[in-house]
Amino acid sequence: MPNSNTKHFKALIREKLSDKKLRNIVKKATSHSISKRIETINNYIPEWEQLRDRANFIRSKTMQNWEFYFEQLLKKFRENGIEFFYANNSSDACSIVKTLLFSFGVKKVVKSKSMVTEEIGLNEYLERNGFEVTETDLGEYIIQLANEKPSHITAPALHKSRQEIGELFSEKFNIDYTDAPEKLTEFARLILRQKFLNADAGISGANFLVAETGTIIIVENEGNARLSITLPKLHIVITSIEKIVPTLSDALMLLKLLPVSSTGQKITSYVSFIKKPLQSIGSENSQKIVVIILDNGRSKLLKNDKSRSILYCIKCGACMNNCPIYQSVGGHAYGSVYPGPIGSILTPWINTLNESKDLAYGSTLCGACSQVCPVKIDIHNQLLGIRKLSIENKYSPLIERVIFKLWLLSMKNFKLFTLLSKFLNFLSPLFQESGLKIPFWSKYKYFPAPAEISFHSWWQKEVKIKERINNV
């Protein structure tokens, strides 16, 4: 995976933690999304939990019978005149796009938000091959100008302050500094409108691919996806295998959950339902639509009963908004394309386990992610699953493995346990003032001295002896 750097998770975390400004921005933004979500659910959707159950059922049914729905989808694509490619990995996907763009004589590309294109590193690839690529989602555009990566799957520039964005615009376009979001947005509108009008191809993601009808559903707020798929004569959809849903009704059902979970909106400003390429009008040529579906390790999950649920994800971002870790360090700390809890469980499957296993340890297992997941992915259990796999593969440090062996020894041998316990109790007075020193922990937090008398000892003295006296 070209766009991933998860090996340095711990170092990145330390770096991000030292940035107090970043933490404040991320906490404020995620808190905003959290409260909007709760407000909408409480005010409008009393049946929220039933909807989640239903969504979970749809997703699990789809992923279990994925091949069936996939075949159905392809048949519909053929009938509807939509061209289709299956890409096994990132480099396949990139070269398919390149070939298409060359064969259509494309020079300029507009892109609407697609995390899959981030996953395959499409922008860098196309730029290396001489294409002009412009991100058109405002957040993505900001990120592209700053030469950064998205830090959130639905709000790519969540980590940036308005001042930073103001400075960025002022520097890049040589305009007077302003940090007013309205003015910055208006400025981006004017620039990007010209990009849209002059683009030869539009690249978008997709939120749902409906097997029953072959409908491509795109959910957005800005209108940039609609422009990207309408103005250019070539529309390329790049998405991943789990976006398939069996029927339109299923898609509408999931649509009830997606924007609410993401931003607290009941529905986004625009939802496009596309079945066929636009037909020619007057002197204009007909449009062409090409769909590229990326696998990149995901089909391994289809066959895995324990971890298939990772593919239920509809990319709402609620798990990261609600994650205390994400809130503290932001998305870049993860070093993965998909940050937050869902990223920590998906990345080891699309990347290698050894490289990205640390992500799964960067969680308190508090379960806030699973609680808000609209399709009820058991995220915290999946985090535990990755940890288990990592230990089975002996990816953990030797010292840790030794510690757990010794720990087990003292836990299963009661005599040894008692001996150690007595030893701790004996040491207790030494630590009364300073507290116990625990490696790593005690640099930041106090830890109390062990008790002078453990509960085991108390029980033996107080209860057992009294019982014996009473019995005599």
Added chain:
Amino acid sequence: MKINLFIPCIVDQFAPKVAISTYKILKKLGCNVDYPFEQTCCGQPAFNTGYHYEARICAERFLKIFANSDYIVSPSGSCVAMVKNFYQELELNPEAKSIYNDLKIKIFELSDFLVNVLKVEDLNANFKAKVTYHDSCHLLRELNILNEPRKLIGSIKGIELIDLNESDRCCGFGGTFSVKFPELSTIITEDKVRNIELSGADYVVANDVSCLLNIQGILKNKNSRIKTLHLAELLAMGIENA
């Protein structure tokens, strides 16, 4: 009806008062309480870190010791969740598996047991203080215990229970997480402590010693006047005061 106390190892060694309080509360309510003496650890630290073999050995040992219990009661949401919900993830031997199937519906966290099994919501306790309550993650999300501790605290005469902002946000402990990522853990705990300080309470109450030790770790370094208190300790002190 005999109750077998399940006292997590961290309580045994670092907060025996919580266990003693649990024992006293149950005794006061007329329960027949026993403490299976050979118990050590339920295996949670190993399980959460991914060491399923080590966790399974602990789990099988635990189940053997607690087999044939009428009820198992523990002053820890997290350790009860380990046994009740997560033992099924371990490849237990058939004997242990059958004990587990029997015990998983007989194991209760203390406040759950008091309110939902013994149907006690008022312990006639008396304690004059301002307290705030932190929802421990496993207690809330694995065991679904939200109102029980609040009911019990609310029944104490003289107590003022103040809502804690973001009460259901993790305190940042997470077991080995706090050792693997100490700086990150500390940042999250500091958020928790800030909210606790904002509440104006004298005590922060929770049902898990691990959360309380973690929160205390920052409070103590800050020389804060706010004290941590396990629900069992609060109830037991209240009963003594009555």
Added chain:
Amino acid sequence: MSKKILIEKFKSELIKVNGDCFVFKNLSEALKELKSIIAKEKIKNIAISTKTDIAKSIFDELKKDSSVTIESVEELNKTNSILKDNLKNIDLGISCADFLVAETGSVILKSSTDEPRLLSLLPESHIVISTSEQIIERLEDAVDFLSIENWVTVITGPSRTADIEKVLVTGVHGPKKLYVFINDIEIS
């Protein structure tokens, strides 16, 4: 639910998402409101889809107004010009709705040669002409329509973003203003 309740629901939901709704009984009411919007938004150039009779009448009436220029998509299609070039300098696009969704304040628009996507996308203001007959309660009620049609857009309020510090800004790439005109034909 009665039409009246559905209209009220639609209106309140649309207003919540920064759109506006105007219920009219006859053409002159619609024109009066339309002209006040034209004045308020300083609109000069209009393009209109004349799919329905009421839209045709509006087109005919506005043609008489010398302060604006108005073209129908039907006419534009007859010329051999490129649609995006025709529409890129338009201030106001007027569309004809297929359905209105009360639950969310959404407009359902089918794209066609008479009702091109760009009409509801390029101009800074967008007006949708509809009738009370077109109101449905929930989006699911239009599932058959969605499955038959080839290009459908569900529009809920003006284009919006919150990509800068979660501050809501309307009119990023699509229209900055959205007005839905409902002809209440039960009353008229």
